Amino acid sequence: MDKELIVSWMEAGMIQVPNLLLRKYKEIGLDEKDLTLLLHICTFIESGNGFPTPEQLAERMTVGSDECSGMLRKLVQMQLLSIEEGISEDEIHFEKYSLSPLWLRLADELKFEKKQDDLKNTMHEES
Template identity: 35%
Template sequence: MDRQILQLLQEGATTITNLLLKRYKRLSLSDEEMMLIIHLLSFQQEGNRFPTLSQLEERLSMPGIRLIQSLQKLTKEDWIAIDEIVDPENGKRYEQYNLQPLYYKLNRLLLEEQSFVVPVSESFPSPRLDTDGGEHPESLYSQFEQSFGRPLSSIEIETMQCWVEQDRYSEELIMTALREAQSVGKLYIRYIDRILLEWTRQKITTVEEARNYSLRFRRPSMQR
Protein backbone atom coordinates (compact mmCIF):
# COMPACT_ATOMS: atom_id res chain seq x y z
CA MET A 1 0.00 0.00 0.00
CA ASP A 2 2.84 2.42 0.86
CA ARG A 3 4.42 1.80 -2.54
CA GLN A 4 1.11 2.46 -4.27
CA ILE A 5 0.67 5.75 -2.40
CA LEU A 6 4.24 6.76 -3.27
CA GLN A 7 3.55 5.99 -6.92
CA LEU A 8 0.42 8.15 -6.84
CA LEU A 9 2.37 11.05 -5.35
CA GLN A 10 5.14 10.68 -7.92
CA GLU A 11 2.64 11.01 -10.74
CA GLY A 12 2.40 14.70 -9.86
CA ALA A 13 -0.57 17.02 -10.42
CA THR A 14 -1.98 19.18 -13.18
CA THR A 15 -2.04 22.88 -12.38
CA ILE A 16 -5.04 24.83 -13.67
CA THR A 17 -6.27 28.23 -12.59
CA ASN A 18 -9.50 28.20 -10.59
CA LEU A 19 -10.63 31.25 -12.57
CA LEU A 20 -10.94 29.02 -15.61
CA LEU A 21 -12.78 26.28 -13.70
CA LYS A 22 -15.21 28.83 -12.28
CA ARG A 23 -15.87 30.65 -15.53
CA TYR A 24 -15.60 28.16 -18.39
CA LYS A 25 -19.40 27.89 -18.45
CA ARG A 26 -19.59 31.67 -18.84
CA LEU A 27 -17.15 31.33 -21.71
CA SER A 28 -19.67 28.96 -23.38
CA LEU A 29 -17.33 25.97 -23.18
CA SER A 30 -19.00 22.61 -22.64
CA ASP A 31 -17.92 20.18 -19.91
CA GLU A 32 -16.51 17.89 -22.59
CA GLU A 33 -14.49 20.71 -24.18
CA MET A 34 -13.19 21.80 -20.79
CA MET A 35 -12.07 18.25 -19.97
CA LEU A 36 -10.20 18.10 -23.29
CA ILE A 37 -8.45 21.39 -22.44
CA ILE A 38 -7.50 20.03 -19.00
CA HIS A 39 -5.87 17.01 -20.63
CA LEU A 40 -3.99 19.21 -23.09
CA LEU A 41 -2.69 21.15 -20.08
CA SER A 42 -1.76 17.91 -18.36
CA PHE A 43 0.21 16.69 -21.36
CA GLN A 44 1.98 20.07 -21.63
CA GLN A 45 3.01 19.95 -17.98
CA GLU A 46 4.34 16.44 -18.58
CA GLY A 47 6.48 17.78 -21.42
CA ASN A 48 4.31 16.58 -24.32
CA ARG A 49 3.11 19.70 -26.13
CA PHE A 50 1.43 17.88 -29.02
CA PRO A 51 -0.21 14.64 -27.85
CA THR A 52 -1.46 12.31 -30.57
CA LEU A 53 -5.12 11.43 -30.97
CA SER A 54 -4.34 7.96 -29.63
CA GLN A 55 -2.79 9.42 -26.49
CA LEU A 56 -5.81 11.66 -25.94
CA GLU A 57 -8.23 8.77 -26.57
CA GLU A 58 -6.50 6.76 -23.83
CA ARG A 59 -7.48 9.41 -21.28
CA LEU A 60 -10.81 10.71 -22.56
CA SER A 61 -14.05 8.76 -22.63
CA MET A 62 -15.26 10.11 -25.95
CA PRO A 63 -15.28 8.49 -29.41
CA GLY A 64 -12.39 9.36 -31.70
CA ILE A 65 -14.60 11.20 -34.17
CA ARG A 66 -16.01 13.45 -31.44
CA LEU A 67 -12.51 14.10 -30.14
CA ILE A 68 -11.46 15.25 -33.60
CA GLN A 69 -14.57 17.43 -33.90
CA SER A 70 -13.90 19.00 -30.50
CA LEU A 71 -10.28 19.78 -31.39
CA GLN A 72 -11.39 21.29 -34.70
CA LYS A 73 -14.05 23.40 -32.96
CA LEU A 74 -11.63 24.69 -30.32
CA THR A 75 -9.13 25.59 -33.04
CA LYS A 76 -11.67 27.15 -35.40
CA GLU A 77 -13.20 29.28 -32.64
CA ASP A 78 -9.75 30.43 -31.43
CA TRP A 79 -9.75 28.71 -28.04
CA ILE A 80 -6.48 26.97 -28.87
CA ALA A 81 -3.93 27.33 -31.65
CA ILE A 82 -1.46 24.97 -33.29
CA ASP A 83 2.00 26.51 -33.66
CA GLU A 84 4.71 25.26 -36.00
CA ILE A 85 8.11 25.32 -34.32
CA VAL A 86 11.51 24.98 -36.03
CA ASP A 87 14.32 23.41 -34.01
CA PRO A 88 17.27 25.83 -34.41
CA GLU A 89 19.80 23.00 -34.01
CA ASN A 90 18.60 20.51 -36.61
CA GLY A 91 16.06 22.55 -38.61
CA LYS A 92 13.28 20.04 -37.98
CA ARG A 93 9.73 21.30 -37.83
CA TYR A 94 7.20 20.16 -35.28
CA GLU A 95 3.82 21.29 -33.98
CA GLN A 96 2.52 22.12 -30.52
CA TYR A 97 -0.77 23.17 -28.98
CA ASN A 98 -0.88 26.79 -27.82
CA LEU A 99 -3.47 27.60 -25.13
CA GLN A 100 -2.76 31.34 -24.96
CA PRO A 101 -5.93 32.21 -26.96
CA LEU A 102 -7.98 30.59 -24.17
CA TYR A 103 -6.37 32.85 -21.57
CA TYR A 104 -6.91 35.92 -23.74
CA LYS A 105 -10.64 35.11 -23.81
CA LEU A 106 -10.66 34.51 -20.05
CA ASN A 107 -8.89 37.83 -19.47
CA ARG A 108 -11.41 39.64 -21.69
CA LEU A 109 -14.27 38.11 -19.70
CA LEU A 110 -12.71 39.24 -16.41
CA LEU A 111 -12.29 42.78 -17.74
CA GLU A 112 -15.93 42.81 -18.83
CA GLU A 113 -17.04 41.62 -15.39
CA GLN A 114 -14.98 44.29 -13.63
CA SER A 115 -16.36 47.12 -15.76
CA PHE A 116 -19.89 45.76 -16.19
CA VAL A 117 -22.71 48.25 -15.84
CA VAL A 118 -26.12 47.51 -17.28
CA PRO A 119 -26.18 49.55 -20.52
CA VAL A 120 -28.67 52.37 -20.73
CA SER A 121 -31.36 52.64 -23.38
CA GLU A 122 -33.56 55.66 -23.63
CA SER A 123 -36.43 53.59 -24.93
CA PHE A 124 -37.27 50.04 -25.90
CA PRO A 125 -39.02 48.94 -29.10
CA SER A 126 -42.44 47.49 -28.49
CA PRO A 127 -43.42 44.01 -29.70
CA ARG A 128 -44.42 43.63 -33.34
CA LEU A 129 -48.16 43.69 -33.95
CA ASP A 130 -50.48 42.05 -36.44
CA THR A 131 -52.80 44.23 -38.48
CA ASP A 132 -55.59 43.23 -36.12
CA GLY A 133 -53.67 44.70 -33.18
CA GLY A 134 -52.55 41.43 -31.58
CA GLU A 135 -48.97 40.52 -30.78
CA HIS A 136 -47.05 38.64 -33.45
CA PRO A 137 -43.89 37.34 -31.72
CA GLU A 138 -41.38 35.46 -33.88
CA SER A 139 -39.50 32.46 -32.54
CA LEU A 140 -37.16 33.60 -29.76
CA TYR A 141 -34.32 31.56 -31.22
CA SER A 142 -34.90 32.96 -34.71
CA GLN A 143 -34.77 36.52 -33.44
CA PHE A 144 -31.48 35.87 -31.64
CA GLU A 145 -30.02 34.21 -34.74
CA GLN A 146 -31.05 37.19 -36.85
CA SER A 147 -29.43 39.59 -34.39
CA PHE A 148 -26.24 37.50 -34.08
CA GLY A 149 -26.11 36.93 -37.84
CA ARG A 150 -25.38 33.21 -37.37
CA PRO A 151 -26.93 30.00 -36.01
CA LEU A 152 -26.94 29.62 -32.24
CA SER A 153 -24.54 27.16 -30.62
CA SER A 154 -25.84 24.32 -28.46
CA ILE A 155 -24.58 26.12 -25.33
CA GLU A 156 -26.41 29.31 -26.33
CA ILE A 157 -29.63 27.39 -26.92
CA GLU A 158 -29.26 25.65 -23.56
CA THR A 159 -28.74 29.01 -21.83
CA MET A 160 -31.87 30.41 -23.44
CA GLN A 161 -33.84 27.35 -22.38
CA CYS A 162 -32.72 27.97 -18.79
CA TRP A 163 -33.93 31.58 -19.05
CA VAL A 164 -37.41 30.42 -20.00
CA GLU A 165 -37.80 27.15 -18.11
CA GLN A 166 -35.80 27.74 -14.90
CA ASP A 167 -35.49 31.50 -14.48
CA ARG A 168 -39.01 32.12 -15.85
CA TYR A 169 -38.01 35.24 -17.76
CA SER A 170 -40.72 36.43 -20.13
CA GLU A 171 -39.95 36.49 -23.85
CA GLU A 172 -40.54 40.24 -23.81
CA LEU A 173 -37.93 40.78 -21.09
CA ILE A 174 -35.40 38.52 -22.85
CA MET A 175 -35.85 40.48 -26.07
CA THR A 176 -35.40 43.70 -24.12
CA ALA A 177 -32.08 42.41 -22.76
CA LEU A 178 -31.06 41.46 -26.30
CA ARG A 179 -31.75 45.02 -27.50
CA GLU A 180 -29.79 46.41 -24.55
CA ALA A 181 -26.76 44.32 -25.55
CA GLN A 182 -27.28 45.21 -29.21
CA SER A 183 -27.27 48.93 -28.41
CA VAL A 184 -23.69 48.72 -27.11
CA GLY A 185 -22.45 46.19 -29.66
CA LYS A 186 -22.02 43.34 -27.15
CA LEU A 187 -24.02 40.54 -28.70
CA TYR A 188 -22.82 37.76 -26.41
CA ILE A 189 -25.07 35.33 -24.59
CA ARG A 190 -23.05 35.74 -21.39
CA TYR A 191 -23.44 39.55 -21.57
CA ILE A 192 -27.20 39.26 -22.05
CA ASP A 193 -27.28 36.74 -19.20
CA ARG A 194 -25.60 39.28 -16.90
CA ILE A 195 -28.16 41.94 -17.86
CA LEU A 196 -30.97 39.57 -16.91
CA LEU A 197 -29.20 38.64 -13.66
CA GLU A 198 -28.81 42.31 -12.77
CA TRP A 199 -32.49 42.92 -13.41
CA THR A 200 -33.34 39.92 -11.25
CA ARG A 201 -31.25 41.33 -8.41
CA GLN A 202 -33.17 44.60 -8.80
CA LYS A 203 -36.49 42.64 -8.83
CA ILE A 204 -37.25 43.89 -12.35
CA THR A 205 -39.78 41.74 -14.18
CA THR A 206 -41.29 43.99 -16.86
CA VAL A 207 -40.02 46.08 -19.77
CA GLU A 208 -41.37 49.23 -18.15
CA GLU A 209 -39.40 48.55 -14.95
CA ALA A 210 -36.28 47.88 -17.02
CA ARG A 211 -36.80 51.19 -18.85
CA ASN A 212 -37.18 53.11 -15.60
CA TYR A 213 -34.12 51.40 -14.14
CA SER A 214 -32.02 52.35 -17.18
CA LEU A 215 -33.28 55.94 -17.20
CA ARG A 216 -32.01 56.38 -13.65
CA PHE A 217 -28.49 55.85 -14.99
CA ARG A 218 -29.03 58.35 -17.79
CA ARG A 219 -30.34 61.26 -15.70
CA PRO A 220 -26.99 62.26 -14.10
CA SER A 221 -25.31 62.58 -17.54
CA MET A 222 -28.32 64.53 -18.90
CA GLN A 223 -28.08 67.03 -16.06
CA ARG A 224 -24.45 67.92 -16.74
Protein backbone atom coordinates (compact mmCIF):
# COMPACT_ATOMS: atom_id res chain seq x y z
CA MET A 1 0.00 0.00 0.00
CA ASP A 2 2.50 2.55 1.20
CA LYS A 3 4.72 2.77 -1.85
CA GLU A 4 1.70 3.02 -4.08
CA LEU A 5 0.92 6.24 -2.31
CA ILE A 6 3.98 7.76 -3.98
CA VAL A 7 2.66 6.64 -7.35
CA SER A 8 -0.75 8.19 -6.69
CA TRP A 9 0.98 11.33 -5.47
CA MET A 10 3.05 11.58 -8.65
CA GLU A 11 0.04 10.82 -10.81
CA ALA A 12 -2.04 13.49 -9.09
CA GLY A 13 0.60 15.87 -10.45
CA MET A 14 1.78 19.32 -9.60
CA ILE A 15 1.42 22.71 -11.14
CA GLN A 16 4.24 25.19 -11.38
CA VAL A 17 3.50 28.59 -9.93
CA PRO A 18 5.95 31.36 -10.85
CA ASN A 19 7.28 32.99 -7.69
CA LEU A 20 6.73 36.25 -9.52
CA LEU A 21 2.96 35.67 -9.47
CA LEU A 22 3.04 35.16 -5.72
CA ARG A 23 5.15 38.28 -5.22
CA LYS A 24 3.09 40.51 -7.52
CA TYR A 25 -0.57 39.47 -7.45
CA LYS A 26 -1.42 42.09 -4.86
CA GLU A 27 0.31 44.84 -6.85
CA ILE A 28 -1.63 44.01 -9.99
CA GLY A 29 -4.91 44.30 -8.13
CA LEU A 30 -5.72 40.72 -7.18
CA ASP A 31 -6.56 39.18 -3.83
CA GLU A 32 -6.06 35.63 -2.55
CA LYS A 33 -9.37 34.38 -3.95
CA ASP A 34 -8.51 35.67 -7.44
CA LEU A 35 -5.06 34.09 -7.23
CA THR A 36 -6.49 30.75 -6.18
CA LEU A 37 -9.08 30.88 -8.94
CA LEU A 38 -6.27 31.36 -11.48
CA LEU A 39 -4.44 28.36 -10.01
CA HIS A 40 -7.58 26.24 -10.28
CA ILE A 41 -7.93 27.24 -13.94
CA CYS A 42 -4.29 26.17 -14.40
CA THR A 43 -4.93 22.69 -13.02
CA PHE A 44 -8.11 22.25 -15.04
CA ILE A 45 -6.25 23.21 -18.24
CA GLU A 46 -3.42 20.77 -17.41
CA SER A 47 -5.88 17.96 -16.79
CA GLY A 48 -7.37 18.53 -20.24
CA ASN A 49 -10.42 20.63 -19.36
CA GLY A 50 -9.67 24.02 -20.87
CA PHE A 51 -12.99 25.64 -20.03
CA PRO A 52 -14.20 24.66 -16.55
CA THR A 53 -17.60 26.05 -15.56
CA PRO A 54 -18.05 28.42 -12.61
CA GLU A 55 -19.78 25.49 -10.86
CA GLN A 56 -16.76 23.21 -11.32
CA LEU A 57 -14.43 25.92 -10.08
CA ALA A 58 -16.62 26.95 -7.15
CA GLU A 59 -16.89 23.36 -5.98
CA ARG A 60 -13.23 23.44 -4.96
CA MET A 61 -13.45 26.91 -3.47
CA THR A 62 -15.10 28.57 -0.51
CA VAL A 63 -17.16 30.76 -2.86
CA GLY A 64 -20.48 30.10 -4.56
CA SER A 65 -20.76 29.71 -8.33
CA ASP A 66 -22.30 33.19 -8.72
CA GLU A 67 -19.40 34.86 -6.97
CA CYS A 68 -17.09 32.70 -9.06
CA SER A 69 -18.74 33.90 -12.30
CA GLY A 70 -18.27 37.47 -11.16
CA MET A 71 -14.60 36.87 -10.43
CA LEU A 72 -14.04 35.30 -13.85
CA ARG A 73 -15.69 38.30 -15.49
CA LYS A 74 -13.51 40.67 -13.50
CA LEU A 75 -10.32 38.80 -14.45
CA VAL A 76 -11.28 38.99 -18.13
CA GLN A 77 -12.06 42.72 -17.81
CA MET A 78 -8.71 43.30 -16.08
CA GLN A 79 -7.10 41.57 -19.07
CA LEU A 80 -5.42 38.91 -16.96
CA LEU A 81 -7.47 36.04 -18.35
CA SER A 82 -8.78 35.58 -21.88
CA ILE A 83 -11.21 33.27 -23.58
CA GLU A 84 -10.04 31.80 -26.86
CA GLU A 85 -12.38 30.33 -29.42
CA GLY A 86 -11.55 27.60 -31.87
CA ILE A 87 -12.80 24.75 -34.00
CA SER A 88 -11.70 21.26 -32.95
CA GLU A 89 -10.63 18.53 -35.37
CA ASP A 90 -14.13 17.09 -35.42
CA GLU A 91 -15.45 20.55 -36.36
CA ILE A 92 -16.93 21.38 -32.99
CA HIS A 93 -16.76 24.98 -31.83
CA PHE A 94 -15.04 25.33 -28.46
CA GLU A 95 -13.92 27.95 -25.97
CA LYS A 96 -11.00 27.75 -23.61
CA TYR A 97 -9.31 29.93 -21.05
CA SER A 98 -5.85 31.27 -21.71
CA LEU A 99 -3.49 32.57 -19.04
CA SER A 100 -1.24 34.25 -21.63
CA PRO A 101 -2.44 37.75 -20.62
CA LEU A 102 -1.36 37.01 -17.04
CA TRP A 103 2.16 35.95 -18.09
CA LEU A 104 2.40 39.07 -20.30
CA ARG A 105 1.43 41.23 -17.36
CA LEU A 106 4.02 39.60 -15.11
CA ALA A 107 6.62 40.07 -17.86
CA ASP A 108 5.72 43.78 -17.80
CA GLU A 109 6.18 43.91 -14.04
CA LEU A 110 9.55 42.18 -14.37
CA LYS A 111 10.66 44.63 -17.06
CA PHE A 112 9.63 47.59 -14.96
CA GLU A 113 11.46 46.15 -11.94
CA LYS A 114 14.64 45.67 -13.96
CA LYS A 115 14.46 49.22 -15.32
CA GLN A 116 14.10 50.59 -11.79
CA ASP A 117 17.11 48.53 -10.68
CA ASP A 118 19.20 49.72 -13.61
CA LEU A 119 18.24 53.32 -12.87
CA LYS A 120 19.18 52.93 -9.23
CA ASN A 121 22.53 51.44 -10.17
CA THR A 122 23.25 54.25 -12.64
CA MET A 123 22.43 56.93 -10.07
CA HIS A 124 24.54 55.12 -7.54
CA GLU A 125 27.52 55.03 -9.86
CA GLU A 126 27.17 58.68 -10.81
CA SER A 127 26.94 59.97 -7.27
